Amino acid sequence: MRLIIVSGRSGSGKSTALDALEDSGYYCIDNMPAGLLPDVAERVLIESELVQPNVAVSIDARNLPSHLQRFPELLAELRSRNIRCDVVYLDADEESLHKRFSETRRRHPLTTDSRSLSEAIRDEALLLAPIIDLADLTIDTTALNLYQLRDILKLRLLDQPEPGTAFLLESFGFKRGMPIDADVVFDVRCLPNPYWKADLRDYSGLDQPIIDYLSGLPDVEEMYQDILAYLSKWLPRFAASNRSYVTVAIGCTGGHHRSVYLANRLGQALKPSLKNVQTRHRDLD
Incomplete structure (x- = not known):
């Protein structure tokens, strides 16, 4: 089984990444609670008709903080079962993230009456720190459009001629x-x-x-x-x-x-x- 865990700050391109992986044959789950990772992997292994199932999940700051803090041990548990896990972290500079939210008029998931958009963007990086520290692949999407991001994901994740680094x-x-x-x-x-x-x-x-x-x-x-x-x-x-x-x-x-x-x-x-x-x-x- 191959499991790709996609994370990153809101507006960095996680939805585009999941769409690209889905188009490449991955079963994708958006906004998954991190605490469910081992259970989902076990269920896929039991029920999948494929010899080597491919799954991609998105984990972001909407998770419970306690689940995000447990991410290192959850990842270690998955790898102890010989599940190939790739942790991909997407990010962009704060100016670009701010601009993307302003242009789309979307509400950042961490904004509140007492927390501004700029503060939410900064706080999100702190919440995701346990994932950032364990990322196998970090992609800066500041200057990328969605087509370029898809191309990079294909190049780095899907076009590896042989296993290994x-x-x-x-x-x-x-x-x-x-x-x-x-x-x-x-x-x-x-x-x-x-x-x-x-x-x-x-x-x-x-x-x-x-x-x-x-x-x-x-x-x-x-x-x-x-x-x-x-x-x-x-x-x-x-x-x-x-x-x-x-x-x-x-x-x-x-x-x-x-x-x-x-x-x-x-x-x-x-x-x-x-x-x-x-x-x-x-x-x-």
Whole structure:
């Protein structure tokens, strides 16, 4: 059995995530009391006609605080039964969450006559802290539309070619902020920037003119070899510590040239040894 537990602050995209999982064949339960997790898993195992049933549940701050505090022991109980559990936490910055509620005119579940929307958004993170601490995969939805969120869920959760740790090589641009889900970050802004060459500016790091230009620079090759040596040594150690997901973020200024080139090249070099290697270019998507 595979169980995906989706959590996150209200407005972060939990409903979109459940819809995407349902479209992929998961039986989905929204706003489930955390205390019922073991009972639901047992019932699914007993009654399901599938050899490997897939279930996804959403757990949010509408739960009883006592149930949320018990989440670590509930998760441990599930895993002790050899149930594969993935805890996915969605979040966005407070400004974006505030804007989403204002635009949709929805009422935040924690707002009261004495608690403002801003206070409810902040308090929600405190209530969900036991889940945040145990999240296998954190996704920042601040800059994502629903289609991009669906694509990321498919890439990270559903498109793993083999069991084991799923590694993501992600390029990004510092001018749009660092990915909050990054486990390891490399800053490659010190390398020559193709943006300042008029004949290269409109290409990306996936295009041959950029590849030819960057691959011919000694500093770029040295940076590539250093990062590859580090990742080749240490990513297997991450896997040995039973991490389900590891994100390696590589950033340049705009996220179009240097970081894209290096993330793509590193991903190709690491695939033969690590198997579950995926590549994503945040600011090209």
